[in-house]
Amino acid sequence: MRASLLVIGGVCAFAGMSQAQELTKANNTTALNLAGSWVENVVPAPADTLVWYSTLATATNSNATMGAGFEVSGLRVDNPAADIRISGATLTLTNGVGGITVTNTRSLYIDTPVVTAA
Secondary structure: OHHHHHHHHHHHHHHHHOOOOEEEEOOOOOOOOOHHHEOOOOOOOOOOEEEEOOOOOOHHHHEEEOOOOEEEOEEEEEOOOOOEEEEOOOEEEEOOOOEEEEEOOOOEEEEOOEEEEO
């Protein structure tokens, strides 16, 4: 009985890792390709949407570097302390429900090559 429960739990945990999620930018200057850059402490995956929200409370932390290039489904800027500027390596945005959304009075500046993919 106990072995069966462990297997089922392992399968559920594995299935959850591949699902899309929203990653919230932490209030730091850690490169975006690293887990420490995100409140959830995970590395962005191709199906994820990256979100800049009020958790980014320090204006000097709104200038983000890519670190290494990576792929995500979308970007959303929703009420951070300042405008967001992304620079560095290539950012690949897959076409999907994520897209790019900027709300409120903030702006998003992308100073890096952006590749859109299907």
